[in-house]
Amino acid sequence: MDLRKLKTLIDLVSESSISELEITEADGKVRIVKAMAPAAVPVMAMPPLPAAAVATPAAATAAGVAAAPAPGPGAAAVPPDADKVVKSPMVGTFYRAASPGAKPFIDVGDVVKQGSPVCIIEAMKIMNEIESEVAGTIAKVLCENGQAVEYGQPLFILE
Numbered sequence: 001m002d003l004r005k006l007k008t009l010i011d012l013v014s015e016s017s018i019s020e021l022e023i024t025e026a027d028g029k030v031r032i033v034k035a036m037a038p039a040a041v042p043v044m045a046m047p048p049l050p051a052a053a054v055a056t057p058a059a060a061t062a063a064g065v066a067a068a069p070a071p072g073p074g075a076a077a078v079p080p081d082a083d084k085v086v087k088s089p090m091v092g093t094f095y096r097a098a099s100p101g102a103k104p105f106i107d108v109g110d111v112v113k114q115g116s117p118v119c120i121i122e123a124m125k126i127m128n129e130i131e132s133e134v135a136g137t138i139a140k141v142l143c144e145n146g147q148a149v150e151y152g153q154p155l156f157i158l159e
Helices: 003-015 057-062
Strands: 020-025 028-033 084-087 092-095 117-123 126-131 136-141 154-158
Touching: 003 020, 003 028, 028 126, 117 154
Parallel strands: none
Antiparallel strands: 020 028, 084 154, 092 117, 117 126, 136 154
């Protein structure tokens, strides 16, 4: 589908009263979902961490321990023994199911094949179905429904 046609469809959805449009053509499938007005979310300041919980690399080195780099904000820590990890291919909002109240694509213990859909990431009001790049059994789900995710952030651990 060419870019002009896609832009026209997006404009039509945004100007109309419909909330979702899905079109399937021979060369692909496009799904456009109009986002609802976000509800006001109260912002709360994070309490300061106790001094003992904050370890600097210099303090760790002085204690004879090599300090490991901390994961970036929003990134879930992946255990070093994790065999396979499904990572986010983009920045967006993580959803476990195709729609609110629907059954999640996968749960812990489910067997996943390479190319199987595992979740949806909404980016720029477009719902992107994410497929597993590896095969295995779901050992852990690392993200909550509706959570913002970063590019390369681990989403699932497989065994």
